Amino acid sequence: xxxxxxxxxxxxxxxxxxxxxxxxxxxxxxxxxxxxxxxxxxxxxxxxxxxxxxxxxxxxxxxxxxxxxxxxxxxxxxxxxxxxxxxxxxxxxxxxxxxxxxxxxxxxxxxxxxxxxxxxxxxxxxxxxxxxxxxxxxxxxxxxxxxxxxxxxxxxxxxxxxxxxxxxx
Amino acid sequence: xxxxxxxxxxxxxxxxxxxxxxxxxxxxxxxxxxxxxxxxxxxxxxxxxxxxxxxxxxxxxxxxxxxxxxxxxxxxxxxxxxxxxxxxxxxxxxxxxxxxxxxxxxxxxxxxxxxxxxxxxxxxxxxxxxxxxxxxxxxxxxxxxxxxxxxxxxxxxxxxxxxxxxxxxxxxxxxxxxxxxxxxxxxxxxxxxxxxxxxxxxxxxxxxxxxxxxxxxxxxxxxxxxxxxxxxxxxxxxxxxxxxxxxxxxxxxxxxxxxxxxxxxxxxxxxxxxxxxxxxxxxxxxxxxxxxxxxxxxxxxxxxxxxxxxxxxxxxxxxxxxxxxxxxxxxxxxxxxxxxxxxxxxxxxxxxxxxxxxxxxxxxxxxxxxxxxxxxxxxxxxxxxxxxxxxxxxxxxxxxxxxxxxxxxxxxxxxxxxxxxxxxxxxxxxxxxxxxxxxxxxxxxxxxxxxxxxxxxxxxxxxxxxxxxxxxxxxxxxxxxxxxxxxxxxxxxxxxxxxxxxxxxxxxxxxxxxxxxxxxxxxxxxxxxxxxxxxxxxxxxxxxxxxxxxxxxxxxxxxxxxxxxxxxxxxxxxxxxxxxxxxxxxxxxxxxxxxxxxxxxxxxxxxxxxxxxxxxxxxxxxx
Numbered sequence: 165x166x167x168x169x170x171x172x173x174x175x176x177x178x179x180x181x182x183x184x185x186x187x188x189x190x191x192x193x194x195x196x197x198x199x200x201x202x203x204x205x206x207x208x209x210x211x212x213x214x215x216x217x218x219x220x221x222x223x224x225x226x227x228x229x230x231x232x233x234x235x236x237x238x239x240x241x242x243x244x245x246x247x248x249x250x251x252x253x254x255x256x257x258x259x260x261x262x263x264x265x266x267x268x269x270x271x272x273x274x275x276x277x278x279x280x281x282x283x284x285x286x287x288x289x290x291x292x293x294x295x296x297x298x299x300x301x302x303x304x305x306x307x308x309x310x311x312x313x314x315x316x317x318x319x320x321x322x323x324x325x326x327x328x329x330x331x332x333x
Numbered sequence: 334x335x336x337x338x339x340x341x342x343x344x345x346x347x348x349x350x351x352x353x354x355x356x357x358x359x360x361x362x363x364x365x366x367x368x369x370x371x372x373x374x375x376x377x378x379x380x381x382x383x384x385x386x387x388x389x390x391x392x393x394x395x396x397x398x399x400x401x402x403x404x405x406x407x408x409x410x411x412x413x414x415x416x417x418x419x420x421x422x423x424x425x426x427x428x429x430x431x432x433x434x435x436x437x438x439x440x441x442x443x444x445x446x447x448x449x450x451x452x453x454x455x456x457x458x459x460x461x462x463x464x465x466x467x468x469x470x471x472x473x474x475x476x477x478x479x480x481x482x483x484x485x486x487x488x489x490x491x492x493x494x495x496x497x498x499x500x501x502x503x504x505x506x507x508x509x510x511x512x513x514x515x516x517x518x519x520x521x522x523x524x525x526x527x528x529x530x531x532x533x534x535x536x537x538x539x540x541x542x543x544x545x546x547x548x549x550x551x552x553x554x555x556x557x558x559x560x561x562x563x564x565x566x567x568x569x570x571x572x573x574x575x576x577x578x579x580x581x582x583x584x585x586x587x588x589x590x591x592x593x594x595x596x597x598x599x600x601x602x603x604x605x606x607x608x609x610x611x612x613x614x615x616x617x618x619x620x621x622x623x624x625x626x627x628x629x630x631x632x633x634x635x636x637x638x639x640x641x642x643x644x645x646x647x648x649x650x651x652x653x654x655x656x657x658x659x660x661x662x663x664x665x666x667x668x669x670x671x672x673x674x675x676x677x678x679x680x681x682x683x684x685x686x687x688x689x690x691x692x693x694x695x696x697x698x699x700x701x702x703x704x705x706x707x708x709x710x711x712x713x714x715x716x717x718x719x720x721x722x723x724x725x726x727x728x729x730x731x732x733x734x735x736x737x738x739x740x741x742x743x744x745x746x747x748x749x750x751x752x753x754x755x756x757x758x759x760x761x762x763x764x765x766x767x768x769x770x771x772x773x774x775x776x777x778x779x780x781x782x783x784x785x786x787x788x789x790x791x792x793x794x795x796x797x798x799x800x801x802x803x804x805x806x807x808x809x810x811x812x813x814x815x816x817x818x819x820x821x822x823x824x825x826x827x828x829x830x831x832x833x834x835x836x837x838x839x840x841x842x843x844x845x846x847x848x849x850x851x852x853x854x855x856x857x858x859x860x861x862x863x864x865x866x867x868x869x870x871x872x873x874x875x876x877x878x879x880x881x882x883x884x885x886x887x888x889x890x891x892x893x894x895x896x897x898x899x900x901x902x903x904x905x906x907x908x909x910x911x912x913x914x915x916x917x918x919x920x921x922x923x924x925x926x927x928x929x930x931x932x933x934x935x936x937x938x939x940x941x942x943x944x945x946x947x948x949x950x951x952x953x954x955x956x
Contacts, residue, residue, distance in 0.1 A: 173946065192557060196725055197945040200754065200815045204513075204715045207880065207927065209934035215814055217942050219756040226751075 170224035170237055180238055180301040184229055191225040232321055235297050235314040244307045246314055254315070262319060269327045279327060286324055293317045353483040355513060355716035356474045357521070357708025360463060360487055360501065362421040362544030362570060363675070365389045366702060367470040367485075368709035369478060370718070375525070375706045378477050385702060387473075391465045392416040393454035401469045413438045413598040415452045419572065420466075422544045423448050423459035424504070425497035438594040447500065460500050464507035471510055481865070484511035486712035488704050490545040491517035491563040491731045494777050494787050495819060513715040514816055518542070519549035520560055520728060521707030522673040525698055534668035535561075539653065539686060539694065540704075542674040544570040546649050548656045560729045562660040562750050564652050569645065571608075571676030577642050578604035582619055582629050596623045603629075611635050612678050639681035646685045653689070659750060670694040675701050728753055734789075734811055734819065737774035739764065741783045746811045749779065753817060758810040760826075767799040771807055773823050794823040796830045863916065870919040874911040877923055878904055881930055884937060891936045903929040 171178045174190030196202075198221060200214040227233045236246045265286060272279055293313050300310040356378070359366045364386040368377045377385045384403070392405035393415045400408065409416045417439065423431070428441060428448045442449040442456045449456045467487075475481060487510075489501055498515055505512045519538035526536075533553050540547040547565040551558055579600050583592075592600065603621040610617040616634040623629065657663060670686060672694045677683065686694050698706065711726065730753050735745040738761070746759045763771065771794045778786030797805050806826045813819050824831045881904060889897070907922040 168946070175946070192554065192559075194946060195727060195752075196557065198942050199725055199727065201715065201725060203938070204717050206938075207877070207930070207934055209927065209931040210938040213935045213938035214942065215754045216756075218815070219754045219812070222752045222755050223757070 169241060170227045173221050173224045174228065176228065178238065178241060180231075180235055181298045182228060182234065187225060187228045190228075191221065194221045194224075231294055231297070232314060232318050235301060235310065235317070238301050239307065239310060239314065242305075242307060244311060246311060254319070258316060258319070262323060265323055266326075269330065273330060283324065283327065286320060286327075290317065290320050290324070293320060352718055353716040354474075354478050354480050355484055355486070355709075355712035355718070356470075356478075356482060357486045357516075357705050357710070357712045358467065358470055358488070358510075359518070359521075359705035359708060360421065360467065360489075360504075361389055362419050362542055362572065363389060364543070364701065365466050365470060366705040367474050368702070368705040369474065370709050370713035371478075375709045375713075377702050377705060378474050380473055387466065387470060388418070389420065389463075389466050390416060390418040391420070391462045393452045393457070395453065397454065399465060401465050410595065410598050410602055413594045414440060415454070417450055417452070417457065417459075417462045419544055420459040420462040422568070422572075423450075424463055425494070425500035426459075438597050460504045460507065463501065463504035467505055467508035467510055471508055481869070482510065483716050484513040484712065486514045486516050486521075486708040486715065487512055488516050488518045488521050488708050490540075490542070490547045490565065490567060491519055491549050491560075492545065492547055492565040492567045494567075494732055495789050495817075496787060497567070498817060512816075513712055516708055516711055516726075517547070517549065517560070517563065517728065517731070518704045519547050519563070519673065520551065520558065520726065521705075521711065522671055522703045523549070523551045523553070523558055524707035524710050524724075524726065525703045526671055526695060526707075535662060535666050536669050536671060537653070537656075537667050537690075538671045538673060539649070539677065540565075540673035541649060541676040541682060542570050543676065544568075544572050546570060546652065548649070548653050550656050550660050550662065558724070558726045559752075560727065560750075561662075562656045563729065563731045564656040564659065566648065566652055569648060571674070571679075573645055574608055574642050574676065574679065575601055575604045577645065578608060578619065578633070578638070581633070581641050582621075582631060585629060585631055586627065593624060599623065600629070607633060608638070608679070611638050612680060635680060639684075642679075642681060643685075646682060649682075650685065650689055664690050667692075671703075672696045673700050673703055728815075728817070730755070730813055730817060732777045733779055734775065734777050734813075735786070736761070736809060737776060737783045743776055743778075743781055743783055743786055746809065747813065753813045754815050756810060756812040758808050761807045761809060762803045763797065763800065763805045763807070764802055766802050768802070768805070769797050769799055770795045771797065771805075771823070773809060773821065775811075775819070775821050789819070790821065792821070792823075794825065794830065797825050798828055798830075867914060867916040867919075870916045870923065871911050874907055874919055874923055877926055878907060881926065884930070884933070888933075888937045888940070891940070892933060896933065900926075900929050900933065 169178065174187065174194050176182060176186065176190045195218060198214055198217040200211045200218060203211050203214050227237055239246055265282065268282055269279060272282060293316055296313040297310060297317070300306040300313060354369070356367050356369045359368075366377055366385055366387065368375055370376075379385050380387070380402075387402045388406040390402065390405040390409060392400040392408050392412060394400060405416055406418070409418065419437075424447075426448055428443060431437070431448065440451040442451050447458055447460070449458050450462075471482060471485075485505070487501060487505055489498055493501070502512055502515060519540045522538050522540060523536060536551050536553060538547070538549045538551065540549075545565065545567050546569040547563070549563040550561045552561050553559075582600060582604065599621050600623070603619055607617050607619040611633070614635075616632060618630060618632050620630040621628065667690065670690050670692065672683070672686065677686075677696070677700050683694070729750045730747060731749060733745045733749045734747045735743040736759070738744045744759065744761075747755060747757050751757075761771070772791065773794060774783070774791050775789045776783055776786040777789050780786055794807060797807070807823055808826050809821065809823045811819060811821055822831065881900065885897075885900070892900070903922075903926040907919070907926050910918045910922040
């Protein structure tokens with residue numbers, strides 16, 4: 165089971181540009197073939213195998229829907245680690261930008277102003293990074309660039325989540 | 334009918350067999366029902382008097398006998414301490430979990446884990462009470478269908494946690510019912526509607542039962558029912574509307590408002606009647622005689638009733654909003670709203686729902702019966718009676734699962750609304766130098782503090798080799814099967830030290846409890862049971878022999894010669910035991926054959942799934 169990539173499990177091409185709709189369609193198609201309920205009359209040992217496959221397919225959907233995880237999966241397939249655990253160096257300007265965003269979110273929240281404009285700017289940065297990933301993973305493969313972009317995207321996603329969570333409280 | 338999804342069988346079909354009797358059971362707080370699919374059409378099974386509902390009420394009578402249903406309900410006023418209703422509110426709950434706002438007229442017994450009720454027949458757990466209701470429905474179904482059930486799908490509120498689900502399963506086990514699946518009630522309702530009315534798109538199920546409120550958002554696509562999000566309130570239902578009316582009536586009594594158990598019961602019954610009358614009439618009287626010559630006689634209008642219950646209705650709409658926001662949807666995205674549960678008959682609920690969604694809800698199928706009908710359809714499918722229709726239900730886990738970490742915080746491992754079956758892993762590490770054991774505490778709930786979540790299980794991973802703090806890498810894997818039941822394992826990834834637990838909630842019954850209750854309950858019917866057991870084991874033996882033969886015919890190439898001969902001799906042994914009349918020996922031989930073919934079955938399944946998946950590609954997907 166482990167020999168099949170999440171892309172192969174859902175019958176999708178190994179590329180970064182995959183819309184959520186496409187992943188959803190691939191998932192639906194695959195899960196419908198392996199869900200244990202399709203084997204309701206079969207012995208327990210067979211259903212357990214189906215269950216493992218179904219779990220793997222559900223996980224593949226989550227993995228391919230999330231751009232960070234999708235990009236990381238592609239990098240792994242190409243033999244390149246994202247290095248997020250061993251290599252924590254980051255461009256100073258990028259880190260400074262993060263700090264400024266966080267401070268801005270703090271002061272907006274304190275003054276009761278809308279977070280939307282800030283979130284829109286962060287969203288723009290996210291869009292740029294996703295475009296960079298499409299470029300460096302699909303169009304003209306460049307592992308070093310892709311690795312840099314996916315690591316930045318991780319930071320951007322985290323700050324977006326943190327701001328949204330803060331807004332809910 | 335909707336355009337159902339056509340799915341290629343992955344290279345095998347179930348062994349041929351006769352129609353297997355299976356039912357869907359809606360085990361409700363107030364009423365329960367049983368339904369089946371006969372000749373391709375679902376139908377509710379009625380009692381000898383033609384009544385579909387069975388009040389979920391059990392009475393322990395002075396002569397030692399039992400009453401279940403309408404008889405027990407009728408005795409509720411006169412014998413409140415020995416007549417148990419709303420057991421569903423108590424099942425899988427501890428004393429401290431119970432909603433303080435609800436008056437329970439019982440004498441509770443403090444027991445470890447689940448709350449228990451003292452009756453003249455002894456101390457009863459809510460599991461035993463529910464088992465009596467289930468057993469009555471099982472008998473009704475078997476008499477009507479003329480045979481033994483292979484199993485049942487039992488519905489539970491989507492919001493039920495693992496402890497409540499496990500307790501419900503225990504009740505079924507006590508009632509001698511093989512549970513094919515625990516199915517979420519709103520999902521069952523959607524099944525019943527989806528297949529009848531050709532629905533596609535987003536649907537919201539608003540299910541206000543006697544004791545629980547559930548809301549689920551489902552996406553229907555080509556015969557696939559996908560649950561996107563679920564929420565609700567496990568302690569809010571029609572009974573709370575009764576309770577509001579009781580409080581309203583008591584206002585009139587002032588300082589005299591001290592009631593004994595019988596008074597409480599009388600007043601509750603009168604309040605329920607008044608509530609039901611307000612569905613048809615615009616006003617009614619709530620009149621009741623109480624002890625000590627006191628009485629209540631007040632007129633209530635529909636408007637007044639709506640006013641005193643509007644905070645309850647608003648609570649339901651609050652849950653609706655959070656489910657919609659969980660799924661990133663709004664009321665405008667919905668194709669329709671389905672009403673389920675007898676309490677949705679209340680005009681104030683229908684009006685509030687219509688106003689909130691800006692559209693009239695669906696209520697063509699009797700709201701009392703719709704859940705049992707959907708459950709029957711799923712039961713028919715899981716029993717292997719493929720009626721030709723090709724739909725599939727993809728459910729999610731209703732509550733987040735996590736682990737306790739430092740400082741009493743919860744680290745979520747599986748977030749709520751994750752599609753099941755699922756396996757997810759998270760890495761943890763040791764926090765002390767030389768630490769050789771790690772306590773794993775599994776909790777369920779949405780809050781960040783352990784104390785605010787439900788504790789499901791504790792176990793320990795031992796034998797970690799001493800390392801510096803943070804040196805060990807402990808991978809904890811949560812696995813939820815298609816039934817929604819959880820197992821957890823922990824493994825130190827560098828050394829391979831392993832420990833796992835099948836989660837048995839701390840609030841549930843122990844296996845010893847179950848065995849004891851089974852023995853008590855079946856003492857009288859022991860010989861019947863033995864005979865039934867023997868018949869069942871023989872049927873099972875011939876099924877497994879037949880399916881092993883057909884598997885050997887199809888995929889013998891997957892076996893080495895020695896593996897093949899092990900299987901052949903296990904078949905031979907089972908055939909011999911089945912010809913004798915020792916049920917236990919047959920069971921053992923069945924287990925031996927199942928064990929001998931386990932690897933073979935796994936290899937066959939693996940092969941056929943690979944073939945099925947290899948057959949797909951984006952080419953099949955129309956973008």
